[in-house]
Amino acid sequence: xxxxxxxxxxxxxxxxxxxxxxxxxxxxxxxxxxxxxxxxxxxxxxxxxxxxxxxxxxxxxxxxxxxxxxxxxxxxxxxxxxxxxxxxxxxxxxxxxxxxxxxxxxxxxxxxxxxxxxxxxxxxxxxxxxxxxxxxxxxxxxxxxxxxxxxxxxxxxxxxxxxxxxxxxxxxxxxxxxxxxxxxxxxxxxxxxxxxxxxxxxxxxxxxxxxxxxxxxxxxxxxxxxxxxxxxxxxxxxxxxxxxxxxxxxxxxxxxxxxxxxxxxxxxxxxxxxxx
Amino acid sequence: xxxxxxxxxxxxxxxxxxxxxxxxxxxxxxxxxxxxxxxxxxxxxxxxxxxxxxxxxxxxxxxxxxxxxxxxxxxxxxxxxxxxxxxxxxxxxxxxxxxxxxxxxxxxxxxxxxxxxxxxxxxxxxxxxxxxxxxxxxxxxxxxxxxxxxxxxxxxxxxxxxx
Numbered sequence: 001x002x003x004x005x006x007x008x009x010x011x012x013x014x015x016x017x018x019x020x021x022x023x024x025x026x027x028x029x030x031x032x033x034x035x036x037x038x039x040x041x042x043x044x045x046x047x048x049x050x051x052x053x054x055x056x057x058x059x060x061x062x063x064x065x066x067x068x069x070x071x072x073x074x075x076x077x078x079x080x081x082x083x084x085x086x087x088x089x090x091x092x093x094x095x096x097x098x099x100x101x102x103x104x105x106x107x108x109x110x111x112x113x114x115x116x117x118x119x120x121x122x123x124x125x126x127x128x129x130x131x132x133x134x135x136x137x138x139x140x141x142x143x144x145x146x147x148x149x150x151x152x153x154x155x156x157x158x159x160x161x162x163x164x165x166x167x168x169x170x171x172x173x174x175x176x177x178x179x180x181x182x183x184x185x186x187x188x189x190x191x192x193x194x195x196x197x198x199x200x201x202x203x204x205x206x207x208x209x210x211x212x213x214x215x216x217x218x219x220x221x222x223x224x225x226x227x228x229x230x231x232x233x234x235x236x237x238x239x240x241x242x243x244x245x246x247x248x249x250x251x252x253x254x255x256x257x258x259x260x261x262x263x264x265x266x267x268x269x270x271x272x273x274x275x276x
Numbered sequence: 277x278x279x280x281x282x283x284x285x286x287x288x289x290x291x292x293x294x295x296x297x298x299x300x301x302x303x304x305x306x307x308x309x310x311x312x313x314x315x316x317x318x319x320x321x322x323x324x325x326x327x328x329x330x331x332x333x334x335x336x337x338x339x340x341x342x343x344x345x346x347x348x349x350x351x352x353x354x355x356x357x358x359x360x361x362x363x364x365x366x367x368x369x370x371x372x373x374x375x376x377x378x379x380x381x382x383x384x385x386x387x388x389x390x391x392x393x394x395x396x397x398x399x400x401x402x403x404x405x406x407x408x409x410x411x412x413x414x415x416x417x418x419x420x421x422x423x424x425x426x427x428x429x430x431x432x433x434x435x436x437x438x439x
């Protein structure tokens with residue numbers, strides 16, 4: 001057995017110990033390096049052997065950060081959009097509230113301003129929900145108006161909310177009169193947003209006349225603006241032989257644009273002291 | 277029989293994966309400064325599977341990689357990891373049939389030895405040494421044992437049955 005063979009056998013048998021010694025020596029060499037030597041080792045390793053992993057890790061971290069930044073920005077975006085929407089709504093509310101305030105100052109009746117918080121889910125607008133109730137001195141049959149004109153009346157009253165029966169409800173009827181000629185008639189809905197005023201034959205009614213409430217029946221005070229006669233429709237005779245003429249009426253207050261309304265708090269004697 | 281190169285590649289990938297996890301996932305599950313040592317769990321698994329020499333080189337490679345990113349401790353991690361890898365290798369599966377609880381015990385001892393050697397190599401002596409061991413190593417060892425238990429259980433459960 002020559003020297004080389006002997007060394008090979010020793011290495012095979014003691015490979016673990018030799019490897020350990022080698023590693024420990026290498027570690028001690030590394031540990032004994034001064035700061036510049038350590039920096040050189042670090043730079044050489046990072047720029048060669050570790051570059052692919054370094055690059056992969058950095059890429060992963062950047063992707064992760066971008067993902068989290070993006071998530072945060074999305075959240076902020078939603079919050080800002082919502083805030084912006086609220087502010088826009090508030091700004092749009094200002095002119096309406098100013099108009100309501102002016103209207104309230106001009107009318108001497110007790111007006112209670114309220115917000116429409118819901119409407120019936122049907123295709124036809126028949127009922128709204130108002131955010132006022134008995135706690136706000138409201139009661140059934142109190143008229144509901146806007147600065148433009150009549151909207152309806154309170155049909156059900158709860159503690160903190162009420163139902164408004166709108167003029168578009170076919171069951172809603174109100175006595176009206178022509179502002180110019182004082183001719184009296186009945187206003188009712190024919191559904192689908194069509195309002196019809198019926199007058200006795202021979203009443204002096206023209207297209208373009210203004211309709212106001214007649215104050216009969218005790219529900220509505222006299223003189224509330226309702227709408228304008230837009231067209232004559234028909235002349236009919238009922239079973240008793242009474243002939244009536246019907247006119248289509250265009251309401252002053254469109255129901256599609258109302259967000260706030262006033263409730264006229266009922267007093268013993270309905271008198272409209274000032275025209276709105 | 278599996279080719280030795282395939283085994284080396286698989287174990288290298290395991291170490292790299294453990295290092296990547298340590299750099300990414302562990303940040304999210306860290307309890308303050310207490311973090312589990314995922315690479316050490318991987319090193320324990322390799323050493324117990326492949327013996328002292330493989331454990332030694334795996335520990336050396338792992339320690340060097342960690343040292344590259346910690347210039348002040350250059351060599352300390354390598355020394356600690358290679359000693360731990362070498363020592364754990366004597367409990368290789370072929371030689372000692374260890375139970376899962378024994379593996380966990382070995383992992384715990386490996387953590388203590390690793391950090392002990394590391395602190396000594398860093399020049400910690402006396403009060404500093406014991407303080408670092410108690411404040412840093414013991415909580416991290418407990419956390420690592422919990423994570424290690426979950427990992428060992430997972431691999432033991434899903435390892436294909438040998439026939």
